Amino acid sequence: MTHKIAILGASGYTGAELVRLIAGHPNLEIVALSGERKAGMTMAEVFPHLRHMDLPALCKIEEIDFAGIDLCFCALPHKTSQEVIRDLPKTLKIVDLSADFRLRDPAAYKKWYGNDHAALEMQQEAVYGLTEFYRDQIKGARLVAGTGCNAATGQFALRPLISAGVIGLDDIILDMKCAVSGAGRSLKENLLHAELSEGYNAYAIGGTHRHLGEFDQEFSALAGRPVKVQFTPHLMPANRGILATAYVGGDAQAIWQAFSAAYADEPFVELLPFGTAPSTHDVRGSNFVHIGVAGDRIDGRAIVIAVLDNLTKGSSGQALQNANLMLGEDETEGLMMAPLFP
Amino acid sequence: MTHKIAILGASGYTGAELVRLIAGHPNLEIVALSGERKAGMTMAEVFPHLRHMDLPALCKIEEIDFAGIDLCFCALPHKTSQEVIRDLPKTLKIVDLSADFRLRDPAAYKKWYGNDHAALEMQQEAVYGLTEFYRDQIKGARLVAGTGCNAATGQFALRPLISAGVIGLDDIILDMKCAVSGAGRSLKENLLHAELSEGYNAYAIGGTHRHLGEFDQEFSALAGRPVKVQFTPHLMPANRGILATAYVGGDAQAIWQAFSAAYADEPFVELLPFGTAPSTHDVRGSNFVHIGVAGDRIDGRAIVIAVLDNLTKGSSGQALQNANLMLGEDETEGLMMAPLFP
Amino acid sequence: MTHKIAILGASGYTGAELVRLIAGHPNLEIVALSGERKAGMTMAEVFPHLRHMDLPALCKIEEIDFAGIDLCFCALPHKTSQEVIRDLPKTLKIVDLSADFRLRDPAAYKKWYGNDHAALEMQQEAVYGLTEFYRDQIKGARLVAGTGCNAATGQFALRPLISAGVIGLDDIILDMKCAVSGAGRSLKENLLHAELSEGYNAYAIGGTHRHLGEFDQEFSALAGRPVKVQFTPHLMPANRGILATAYVGGDAQAIWQAFSAAYADEPFVELLPFGTAPSTHDVRGSNFVHIGVAGDRIDGRAIVIAVLDNLTKGSSGQALQNANLMLGEDETEGLMMAPLFP
Amino acid sequence: MTHKIAILGASGYTGAELVRLIAGHPNLEIVALSGERKAGMTMAEVFPHLRHMDLPALCKIEEIDFAGIDLCFCALPHKTSQEVIRDLPKTLKIVDLSADFRLRDPAAYKKWYGNDHAALEMQQEAVYGLTEFYRDQIKGARLVAGTGCNAATGQFALRPLISAGVIGLDDIILDMKCAVSGAGRSLKENLLHAELSEGYNAYAIGGTHRHLGEFDQEFSALAGRPVKVQFTPHLMPANRGILATAYVGGDAQAIWQAFSAAYADEPFVELLPFGTAPSTHDVRGSNFVHIGVAGDRIDGRAIVIAVLDNLTKGSSGQALQNANLMLGEDETEGLMMAPLFP
Incomplete structure (x- = not known):
């Protein structure tokens, strides 16, 4: 069974890394890629190393029809992420790569990030995404907060x-x-x-x-x-x-x-x-x-x-590992590639 | 169907790159790895980035039983390669990554490499391994000579x-x-x-x-x-x-x-x-x-x-591409991973 | 005899390189450094590697009194340079590191740089700064145009x-x-x-x-x-x-x-x-x-x-070599340091 | 007054760094350079970045007449250094860049380096070369032991x-x-x-x-x-x-x-x-x-x-700083060059 995937913030490094990893996953299909400032460009223009892939062009978030999407990776900047995620359909599975949902305590969040949180109830709902230590909770989660690298x-x-x-x-x-x-x-x-x-x-x-x-x-x-x-x-x-x-x-x-x-x-x-x-x-x-x-x-x-x-296990690889659990896939699917050396 | 693979000269960069690529191939199984000076060591000791893989330890070439092997990658130094390949079973499929079988003319070989060739008849047999231009010949070849990068x-x-x-x-x-x-x-x-x-x-x-x-x-x-x-x-x-x-x-x-x-x-x-x-x-x-x-x-x-x-398409990736053809596998199997950027 | 030196555009790499070189010159003294966007900052803040030197703070060009200055290095962006140099005192010796005075033909200038030249007569006056081939003209020049690297x-x-x-x-x-x-x-x-x-x-x-x-x-x-x-x-x-x-x-x-x-x-x-x-x-x-x-x-x-x-002989070192000639110093003064290896 | 300098072990990085620094020193003259394995080669062959300098060719240590030398930098490997220095004229000023004379306690030396010291009495004589903290002793020293970087x-x-x-x-x-x-x-x-x-x-x-x-x-x-x-x-x-x-x-x-x-x-x-x-x-x-x-x-x-x-203040620059003190030169002579950035 193929799961349909959106990546918000696909013009950054963690977004591109997600694309690289998903390219090696047999059961995920990327159906939407957003990039606010680069909307309208192809991924080949923004990241020529992905030229060989058949990918949707970058669009604005509001152009995405989330109805057909099973899981959304959110690779947006801190603070933007909470505002975007707050307004996404409440039934959508989400893996957030920003810092916005990592801290459960609103006061701690404000202390370290300087602003009040814009989606407090979702901050409580989010599961901390360090897979090896939160595996069971992640399996049942709707919103997972990727950790800092x-x-x-x-x-x-x-x-x-x-x-x-x-x-x-x-x-x-x-x-x-x-x-x-x-x-x-x-x-x-x-x-x-x-x-x-x-x-x-x-x-x-x-x-x-x-x-x-x-x-x-x-x-x-x-x-x-x-x-x-x-x-x-x-x-x-x-x-x-x-x-x-x-x-x-x-x-x-x-x-x-x-x-x-x-x-x-x-x-x-x-x-x-x-x-x-x-x-x-x-x-x-x-x-x-x-x-x-x-x-x-x-x-x-x-x-x-x-x-x-940091880009793989510290961010996008961790995110895919969590997505695998949330989607009922094998946890290691698409992630067993050997390191590149030299 | 799983093909059994040996890699001679697995302690060098092209050998390690072959292991990395084969790790992502569903139908190849590495059953022997040679490394003369490092025989007895595990691959995890020689290349710690391959530590997670279940690989045979490095051995000497003479310890390998080629009877059970379908295809042998030969990543040995120039000149050593021809001497080793000359003595391998004549039924074994071989992809050579050295320079030894690239030139068809013995005089040209001697001009550029300085010595007489030790396996002249195999030099004639070898197919030049630039897949995109020798595809049909490679499919039927027993010995393919990988190109210079x-x-x-x-x-x-x-x-x-x-x-x-x-x-x-x-x-x-x-x-x-x-x-x-x-x-x-x-x-x-x-x-x-x-x-x-x-x-x-x-x-x-x-x-x-x-x-x-x-x-x-x-x-x-x-x-x-x-x-x-x-x-x-x-x-x-x-x-x-x-x-x-x-x-x-x-x-x-x-x-x-x-x-x-x-x-x-x-x-x-x-x-x-x-x-x-x-x-x-x-x-x-x-x-x-x-x-x-x-x-x-x-x-x-x-x-x-x-x-x-140079290590992938210029050497080990090309070698696997050729091996796929020689073994009746899809030419791209194990080779469609996206580039690593940044 | 000490020559008083100004460097316009000292917050860029060629500006910093000039400071580094002049630090080793016995007869030059830096009396003014300009940097429009960073005016008011010390050089130690902009280039901490120059922290040990006793340097004037960055200022705006209009704050510089050119009356007391013997030679001015101009390390400003292309096009800005011609506008600034046009308005400098006509008696001031100038070594320009920009592209603005390299081409003698106004049509060629326009072809390659896209705009009409703002200081046409000075374009004619400028001597091309490739020291080894224009040495005699540089000795008598008032305005020398550093070459592209x-x-x-x-x-x-x-x-x-x-x-x-x-x-x-x-x-x-x-x-x-x-x-x-x-x-x-x-x-x-x-x-x-x-x-x-x-x-x-x-x-x-x-x-x-x-x-x-x-x-x-x-x-x-x-x-x-x-x-x-x-x-x-x-x-x-x-x-x-x-x-x-x-x-x-x-x-x-x-x-x-x-x-x-x-x-x-x-x-x-x-x-x-x-x-x-x-x-x-x-x-x-x-x-x-x-x-x-x-x-x-x-x-x-x-x-x-x-x-x-490129930063030394291709730009700032060449500029100092030319300044030495214009000021009657030994051409090699401050420039004989050995390369840094490794 | 010019001091005549020998550098033993001039084919390594600290030797080459000494040459670079001494090139900017007005009162030191390099008269001998040793390099055992590369004896007979010119420095331009061993270190092409020093090609512009007029330097003696590399020789073997025994070919050097130490009578005419004021100070000898010893940039030899650990253990070799003590054996060579032991046999040098007892009147020669020496700055050693190896580890051999850093530790004053023979037992500590043996503990960390594994062998008995071959020049015990000189180990006692040597002054530890961290200039800022041993300045007065270094001024009067004959043998100074450069510190580890x-x-x-x-x-x-x-x-x-x-x-x-x-x-x-x-x-x-x-x-x-x-x-x-x-x-x-x-x-x-x-x-x-x-x-x-x-x-x-x-x-x-x-x-x-x-x-x-x-x-x-x-x-x-x-x-x-x-x-x-x-x-x-x-x-x-x-x-x-x-x-x-x-x-x-x-x-x-x-x-x-x-x-x-x-x-x-x-x-x-x-x-x-x-x-x-x-x-x-x-x-x-x-x-x-x-x-x-x-x-x-x-x-x-x-x-x-x-x-x-590490090569300058951590080794060869420190060595020159100490040599300056031992020779009655200004401590900073030849050492005030600005860092190279970028």
Whole structure:
């Protein structure tokens, strides 16, 4: 059975990545693509790498007849997304890739994003889209909120450890290295090749990155008490890939065992042999997460390193994984392609 | 029906690329992987990006029982390949990715490669593996010789024009820009990140690159007279992608029409609208070729630009395309994945 | 004696490069820096890599008192430059880095740039700034027009050959590979790291690049007859460096000899041993030009390859070289720093 | 007065960087360059970017007459260096860039490097070469041991804080991002462009990196008690630049003040305004260090970020800075060039 799919915001990177992934899915058919500023253009004009595909042209959202659509991916900017989704048919299945429905607490939302939420009741309805940890709820959900890409990476590195009680909760440090596509197709000087290649820098320093809202919500719920991590992202001269280096207190072997138990049956999570460091090179273009654990010469200290592709597992791949569950498809359908290396 | 596959030389880039592609093919099963120096290692150790796959460990060639194998990809170094293939069972279907069986004339082989050929009769038997132009012969072939990656790119840019008689034959210039993975997993100073990134240079200048042997053979056969092109490759700070800029005499519109006719039904060749320049960004990781044509302010001069991914369409993707034909599979099976962008 | 210097348009790459170079010049002092949109900001805010220098803040042009200034570098956008320079004091020495005064023929200017020139008499006065070939005129000039970066590279590769009559004039092809900083600090999608890194493409195909105006003017004047080259630029995933591959008819040894004679005493031009290919890696950040020559297997065909750093020798370094001559300084002062490798 | 200089190990990156820097120094003259495997070659052959310079050819060490040499830079591999330096004239001033004389305690040396030291008494004599903190001792030293590049970066980020007592000593975490030139001109697969570009990974995880020996020695001496930091390096797809992100307990404003006091008169250390993140882009090719400080939403936690160019301030620039002091030159001579951006 073929499911009919719309992608709103198809002229950005996560939109294009959805198209790439759906191209390899046997049971999904893209019937509508929106792009406000580029409406009327073909996808071949906006993304020449998709030229070989038979795709609808970009249109405006109001031109889409949602009656014939089974599931809608929403890859719109933050804040725009909630306003659009609020007005979509209430029977439409939706996977949102923006930040708008990630936080369940309206106050937390306002704190991190600065505005009142325009669709409060849907904020309550939305299921958090980290598939491996919300699988059952996602299966029955109508609206799933895709996670932040940093937030996903950090949670893969820490959730099983918090659940298993094998690490301290008050001194967790997440040093994150993030590829530039996470910033989207934004025209900013620091994202130009001339200014980004061949160097790197931290940003959003001082505990100000919005993905902290997700960490707080999720880790605190898991622990049953407030958990605040220290999190600093760094912008890397690379297009895809996030690497989280988590510094934690705990026994490294117990940490490895907790991962081994938690991820044993996960099709997309690979735990490396103890003491092995994963690399973003090894997950590029794929839906896989690689996790490594090592101890330290200082007793009781350990590091956990998690890597994933921010556009795939951190965003559009995760979204398709969730859509598969919502549509009754096999969770891995269209997502088992091997990473691209070199 | 599942075909059993062996890959000789699986520890190099083209070997790993074959594994990546075959992972997406429903009817091929990898049953043996050889790697002389790394025999005994798992593929996860040699290529961690393939960790999620259930693959045989690397072994030595002599450990492989070819009786149960339907087709063997041979991704060995030049010269080694002919010696190995010579001794394989004569009933085994083989796709060779080395240069050893590309040239049909033993003298030409010796001229460009410096040694006498060790398997002369097989050199005669081998079919040249540029699928789009040798499709019928490949279907019935036992041994197919994969083309050089530069040679493939140049031929996509020029064969239909020579066949249609729309360009001059005596002043063809091919300026080639080649990504570094074309040099293989070779430990050379100029291939180090520190020495290659952020710059570029020509190499094999003066008409000395071995792929000239293929151009001479193929273009002369097509034209029915000797054709010698001037060809200069340049090493680019990128991992995948070849861009051929062909400078030719001829009417640009007639050239575009010749391509349009020649490639109309080709699943992997995309002719861009007249005057549009293709980019290697738009074919990365895929089996597609993009071709652009433009005139010049100088009457009677035109440029043709062809791009492809050297590891995929220029090597391992082409090899799988040929294997599909040899095995009675659909030619495009396992090869329709969209390019990875960004 | 210290010369007082103003830089107009100091918030762009060529402006910042001028500051970098002047920092190493013992006899120049920067007394004014303009940047219209960033007026009021310090250079440390606009270019943190210049933080250690004691520099005036950015101001608007009208705030500058030109009475105390000996020489003004004008790194403004095309068309703006002519309007600003028209109104500067007529006694002020000026080195313009824009395209506005490169073409001497008003009709040629209009053809390539699309508008009537706003300072026609100054267009006649301006001396073309390719130092090695206009040295004597530059010494006495008040207004010097810096060359295009591609135009400079192509001329280093061809001028001595046209002058010496050792190449044919009707089949010259210039295949140019250009780093992205040549496009300036422009916010365009194709200049983003995510879209440029790891790939390449031709642009301005079909003989439409504006630097053709310079080639036509200069080569025709040298030859004493019209000379039209075929020129195609390609955008490279690198920040600095231009590589020109010139395909010419002629004897390669005679070509090498012509270069050897022409450049024997040039402090910034290095002719490589015959048959050696230069690399942009070897001139990065410097004012040097490297030139290589090779023959071809086709008799009577040769290639010439020239490389330089577009921001230094192709723009700001050339500008300082010219300023040195105009101010009576040693031509090489502040310009002999070695390239940065790796 | 001109000082005569020899560089041992001139065929590696730090050797070439020394040549680049000395080229801009008015009072140093290179009279001998050694390179064991490349003896007999010219520097233009080994490093074409130095082609314009008039340099001695590479020779073997035993061919050098040290009688006429004032100072010798030793850029040899670890372990080789101690054996060579042991046998050099005892009156020769030496700046060693290897790890051999960094650790004063023979047991610590053996622990981190695995072998007994071959020149124990010189190990005692050597002065640790972090100029800003050992200036007076370096002025009178005969043998100065250049620091590790990571070790230098981490110490710029932490020494003033330990001295001022403004941070806790038991929970310091150093997350380091290191450019590939720090690995030298080594032929290893993971240093190839094809395997390093576009991705990143941690290495030497688990507290095993040798630079920990330097941290332990220096921080413990400063604090007057054992200090052990947790340090994890990450390999970056860039050629130059180290970024240290230090996670510390302490008041962020007090930290900023401590830096402000400590570095007020340092010509090469730039403290950024509070809350500003430095970037490796802004120090490339220069001898500058940029330092930024920020607090966190968690009270009492702060981050310090320090960046420098590993080949310049982290190695060869530091070496020249020390040589200047040892030779009675101005400390900054030849080192004030601005960074290269973009």
